[in-house]
Amino acid sequence: MHPIISISKLSKTYATGQQALRNVDLEIRRGEIFGLLGPNGAGKTTLIGAVCGIVRPSAGSVSVGGHDIVREWRAARTLIGLVPQELTNNAFDSVLGTVRFSRGLFGKPPDPARLQQVLEELSLWERRDSRVMTLSGGMKRRMLIAKALAHDPQVLFLDEPTAGVDVELRQGMWQAVRRLREAGVTIILTTHYIEEAELVADRIGVINHGEIVVVDDKAALMQRLGRKQLTLELQAPLDALPPALAARGLALAAGGRELVYSYDAQAEASGIADLLGELEQTGVGFRDLRTTQSSLEDIFVDLVRQRR
Amino acid sequence: MNLHAIRAIYLYEMARTGRTLLQSVVAPVVTTSLYFIVFGAAIGTRIAEIEGVVYGAFIVPGLIMLMLLTQSVSNASFGIFMPRFTGTFYEILSAPVSAFEIVVGYVGAAATKSVILGLIILATAGLFVPLRIAHPGWMLGLLVLTAVTFSLLGFIIGIWAEGFEQLQFVPLLVITPLTFLGGTFYSIDVLPPAWQTVTLFNPVVYLVSAFRWSFYGIADVQVGASLAVTLAFLAAGLAAAWWIFRTGYRLKA
Numbered sequence: 001m002h003p004i005i006s007i008s009k010l011s012k013t014y015a016t017g018q019q020a021l022r023n024v025d026l027e028i029r030r031g032e033i034f035g036l037l038g039p040n041g042a043g044k045t046t047l048i049g050a051v052c053g054i055v056r057p058s059a060g061s062v063s064v065g066g067h068d069i070v071r072e073w074r075a076a077r078t079l080i081g082l083v084p085q086e087l088t089n090n091a092f093d094s095v096l097g098t099v100r101f102s103r104g105l106f107g108k109p110p111d112p113a114r115l116q117q118v119l120e121e122l123s124l125w126e127r128r129d130s131r132v133m134t135l136s137g138g139m140k141r142r143m144l145i146a147k148a149l150a151h152d153p154q155v156l157f158l159d160e161p162t163a164g165v166d167v168e169l170r171q172g173m174w175q176a177v178r179r180l181r182e183a184g185v186t187i188i189l190t191t192h193y194i195e196e197a198e199l200v201a202d203r204i205g206v207i208n209h210g211e212i213v214v215v216d217d218k219a220a221l222m223q224r225l226g227r228k229q230l231t232l233e234l235q236a237p238l239d240a241l242p243p244a245l246a247a248r249g250l251a252l253a254a255g256g257r258e259l260v261y262s263y264d265a266q267a268e269a270s271g272i273a274d275l276l277g278e279l280e281q282t283g284v285g286f287r288d289l290r291t292t293q294s295s296l297e298d299i300f301v302d303l304v305r306q307r308r
Numbered sequence: 309m310n311l312h313a314i315r316a317i318y319l320y321e322m323a324r325t326g327r328t329l330l331q332s333v334v335a336p337v338v339t340t341s342l343y344f345i346v347f348g349a350a351i352g353t354r355i356a357e358i359e360g361v362v363y364g365a366f367i368v369p370g371l372i373m374l375m376l377l378t379q380s381v382s383n384a385s386f387g388i389f390m391p392r393f394t395g396t397f398y399e400i401l402s403a404p405v406s407a408f409e410i411v412v413g414y415v416g417a418a419a420t421k422s423v424i425l426g427l428i429i430l431a432t433a434g435l436f437v438p439l440r441i442a443h444p445g446w447m448l449g450l451l452v453l454t455a456v457t458f459s460l461l462g463f464i465i466g467i468w469a470e471g472f473e474q475l476q477f478v479p480l481l482v483i484t485p486l487t488f489l490g491g492t493f494y495s496i497d498v499l500p501p502a503w504q505t506v507t508l509f510n511p512v513v514y515l516v517s518a519f520r521w522s523f524y525g526i527a528d529v530q531v532g533a534s535l536a537v538t539l540a541f542l543a544a545g546l547a548a549a550w551w552i553f554r555t556g557y558r559l560k561a
Contacts, residue, residue, distance in 0.1 A: 052402040056556055074310070077404040088395035092327060097320075104316025105403040147399070 002066065003027035004079075004155055004186045005051065010060030012046050012210075020046040022210040024060070028155075033177065033187045035201030035218070037194060039304055043210040044190045045085060048157050052082050064155060078107060081153030083144045085160045085190075091133035095124055095143055098132060099150045106151035115150060121176060122146050138169040145176070156180060158189040162196060174200050198222075198296035206303050213303050218296070225299045229292050230272060232259040235285040242282045248275060259286070313405040317413025318420075321387050325421050332383070333425060336375050340429045343371050344436040347493070352437070358495055359526045364437035368430070369520040370492025376426045376451065377458050377487060377512070378479045384418035384462030385475050392467070397559070407553030411463060411546075418459035419452065426451050440523065447522035453538055454515055458483075460545035467558050486512040491520075496528045511537055 005028035012021040020043045028034050038044045049055035051062050053069060053076075062069045067076040090098055099115055119125040122142040127135065135143060141161065148156060158177070162170045177187055177200060191197055197204060198218065205215040214221065237256035248271070251260045263270045279286065294302075325332045348364025355363040391397040400410060433439060441447050461478075469475040490512030496504050507513055508529070518534030521527035527534070552559065 052398075054398055054401045074404040074406075077402060080402065082398065082402050084395075084398050086395055088398065090391075090394065090396055092324075097323065101316050101320050102399060104312045104319075105399060105405060107310045107312050107404055109312060 002030070004030040004065055005188075006061075006063045007047075007051070008061050010047070010050060010062060011058045012043075012050060012055060013058045020210050021050065021057075024207075024210070024212055026205060026212055026215065028186060028188060029203070030186055031181065031184055032202040033181050033189065033200055035197035035204045036188060036190045036207060037197055037204060037300055038190070038207035042207045044207055045159055046210075047207065048082070048159055048188070048190070052080055052157065053077055078151070079154045081148035081151065081156045083141075083148045083156070083158045083161055085163070087137065087140050087144070089132045089140055089143065091131070093132050094129050095119070095132060095135070095146075096128040098143070099146050102147040103150035106153075108151045114152070118146050118149050121179070123172070138165045141165055142169075142173070145173075149180075153185065155186045155188070158187060160190055160192065162191060162193060170196070194297040194300050195295065204296065206300060208304050222294070222296060222299065225294075225302070227262055227264070227294050227298075228270075230261040230263065230275075231290050231292070232261070232279075232286040233257065233288040234259060235287050238284070242284065244278055244282055245284070248278065250275075259284070310405050310409050313403060314409050314413045314416070317400075317405075317410065318417045321414060321417030322420065324387070325383075325417075332421065333428065336379055336425055337428055337432055340371050340375050341432050341436070343367070344433050348433075348437040359524075361524050361526065362438060365439055366495075366520075366524075367493055368433045368437060368439060369523050370487070370490075370516045372426050372429050372433070372451075373454065373512070373516050373519050374484070374487040374492055375429055376422050376454055377483045377515070379425055380418055380422040380455050380458035381462035381465060381479045381483055383421050384415055384459040385466035385469065385478075386462075387414050387418055388463050388466035389469055389475055392558075401559065407550065410553070411460070411549050415456060415459045415463050418462060419455040422455040422459065423451055426455070442525045443522045447519070450515075450519050450522055450538075453542070454519070457538055457542040457545060460542065460549060464545060464548050464552065467552055470558075483512075486510050487516070491516045491528055495526075511541060514538065 005026075007024055007026040010021055010024040011019070013019045024043075024047060036044050036047070046055055050057045051064065051069065053073060064076040065079045067073075067079070069076045093101075096115065096119070099119065100110065103111070103115065116125060119128055122145060124139065124142055124146060127139065132140065132143065141163075145158070145161065161177075162173060165173065174196065177189070181187055189197070189201070201218055203216065204218050204221050206213040214225070216224065231253070234257055238252060238259075239256060241250060241252060245259070249262070252258070253260050261272070261275055263272070344364065347367055352362065352364035352367075357363065358366045391400060430439075465475065465478050489507065490510045491507070496507050496513060499507060514529055514534040514537040517528040518531050518538070521531050521534075551557070
């Protein structure tokens with residue numbers, strides 16, 4: 001299947017000399033939820049801005065739905081909806097008025113029924129005549145999503161969509177995102193809440209210092225870069241590791257009351273069976289054990305630290 | 309051509325006028341009416357006729373032009389500055405809408421408001437001073453042409469401005485003095501020859517002169533010259549707007 005967005009050798013250097021993007025190559029698959037992660041200033045918003053026509057790339061090319069964003073900018077932009085990071089709004093407008101404006105701006109004829117549907121899906125229909133300035137932060141965020149959806153885009157960029165949104169609304173928002181995906185909309189989201197990306201994204205891309213560090217299916221990424229740990233709760237605390245155990249790369253934790261063994265979950269042999277035998281031989285008893293796996297956040301932090 | 313986008317921008321801007329009716333319409337009409345009352349009905353009766361036109365009526369075209377210029381610049385500059393100021397301009401930049409369509413939407417709305425305002429002021433003037441319009445077609449044409457030209461100037465100022473002070477700078481400190489010194493209240497014939505020459509460098513002289521000609525058939529400069537200056541101004545504005553969108557000046561990083 002052809003990707004819906006193809007980014008090739010994209011670079012952006014601002015007038016200040018700051019290089020925000022460096023030779024970015026990225027493909028977004030049609031119908032997926034793609035999580036774009038990166039620390040502050042990594043280039044996420046610049047990348048989104050370049051695809052959407054807000055930032056002028058210094059080099060490289062981008063196509064959306066097969067349309068080059070420079071040569072066929074009109075066709076490309078028609079396919080895109082953007083929810084910006086900032087809660088920007090026209091404070092004195094009505095909710096319905098501002099959503100109607102967005103639909104027209106993207107070249108779609110008036111369609112009151114469709115706008116009603118969009119506002120109802122985002123629980124804003126009851127507030128359609130309210131001035132934007134009277135909405136809560138969560139409502140304003142949903143209104144921005146409604147504006148982005150008003151012209152029925154095929155690609156939706158959500159730049160930090162849940163920032164400042166309470167837990168309940170956040171869950172509702174992710175449900176709405178999943179419904180959009182089911183309707184065939186491709187979603188690219190950035191978020192600081194990495195557990196959210198872990199929850200909803202199909203694929204993950206990590207950007208740091210303007211470079212794409214890794215792109216992979218979420219499950220494959222977590223399996224490939226994630227680590228597993230076996231923690232053994234000892235019957236009696238140890239002052240130091242017996243030499244035989246130290247050679248296996250074990251570590252003492254919790255004041256000598258726990259032994260921690262890190263292993264590669266993908267390896268053919270985890271070494272756990274050998275380890276348990278070794279413990280028996282050395283007379284180190286344990287009364288409980290548990291395993292843990294790296295979260296996406298752990299992987300993200302590791303990747304970003306490695307490239308500092 | 310994205311006609312839906314032009315319509316959306318135009319209607320949005322016109323709706324903004326509706327929300328600010330006091331500031332957008334009532335205030336300029338009342339202000340201008342005060343001129344008619346003071347200079348027309350009160351002081352005007354003691355001032356001699358100018359080229360056969362009573363003074364109160366003589367100043368009407370100039371005053372309409374003063375309001376037309378300042379309101380065109382203010383409306384258009386505010387219309388484009390506010391989305392930049394609030395950050396909502398991202399939507400315009402990311403939409404499938406060309407520079408030309410953006411200009412038509414914003415400038416079209418600002419010019420429409422100014423023309424409506426000009427006509428209201430004209431009707432109001434008729435209540436205070438004796439008016440006649442010798443060339444109504446030309447009067448309307450000049451009204452529209454000037455409104456479009458100065459709305460375009462306002463649009464450019466709205467993109468150039470980085471704050472509210474800069475936004476007010478041109479209407480208050482450039483347009484208003486030029487209009488007052490551009491023959492609104494007098495014929496430039498009354499000036500000494502040297503000052504007459506200096507005055508001809510003021511573009512507003514040409515606008516006021518042509519507009520007054522459409523009312524009373526009298527002009528300080530030839531109507532053809534006035535038209536040429538106005539069209540040249542419009543062409544310069546269009547070129548500036550084209551350059552702004554081509555380079556992304558103050559719009560795109």
